[in-house]
Amino acid sequence: MTTLTLDIILLFLLVVSAVAAISVRSLLAASMFLAIYSLLMALIWVHLQAVDVAFTEAAVGAGISTVLLVGTLVYIKSDEAPAPLIHWPSLAAVMITGAVLIYGTFDMPPFGDPTAPANLHVAPYYIAHSLEQTQVPNFVTSVLASYRGYDTLFETAVIFTAGISLILLLRQSSKHKRKKRS
């Protein structure tokens, strides 16, 4: 019962912070609401016992992203342009897509169902063999770094590419400006 209450409180606060993030005019306030959203999301992950995901959400979503978003605000106007009137076709498209997605969840197995397809494929093998095959007690790490090693390698490459692209875009342009000025 208490878990259900906690779930309801967290999800309610999550919806409130999400709506607040898209409805405030000030982009600084919107960034703060996104940070709150991430922190609440991290709490929900902890509650779902996905501690590794919660850790990432708290460090990246609530931490680094907020700093980077606030830094980006310096480049752009810090207030959102006044919203246009409601665009009925897009509202209809969003409502229909949302309704279809919610309808789709009715066919999904209940949360934590041990007979769900996702829990019957390779997960039991990892759980049963991770410790003897890799000596790594936290099998989230062994799945990420060993069983799914290629995925993680290319994820790291994606982060590297993001860093390199930003260096190319921002460092070059600031050099260019300096040349023009002199």
Next chain:
Amino acid sequence: MKENLIVREAARLLIPFILLFGFYVIAHGEISPGGGFQGGVILASAFILYALVYGSKDSERVLSIRVSDPLTSLGVLIYAGVGVATMLLGGLFLDYNELNPAHPPAGQALGISLVELGVGITVSAVMITLFNEITRVFRK
């Protein structure tokens, strides 16, 4: 913010512990929650706190872009290098068993630690680079 005594001293006290925690999360990812990605972000946040409090001139002296730029690629190179090493040892790409053929699980543990270190180096260096480039506009 350097002239603000409370901010400066709080940062000075916190940064060593944030760094220690970051290294702990990278090194301890096999046993407790965390790993290279989370630890790398925590290491970067220590640098960002330092740069926010002490300014870009001091932070450039601690970790200049001449060091952080190569570090972004070093992590990926360590990760892919482990893969190439296992190939040279006669296995498949990223087949950590070859790192210790007599005792494959130990090879797995070693390989996982090495690639997590690689992930941590790249993630922290890229996050520091992102912060440096985005705040470049504040300088002089």
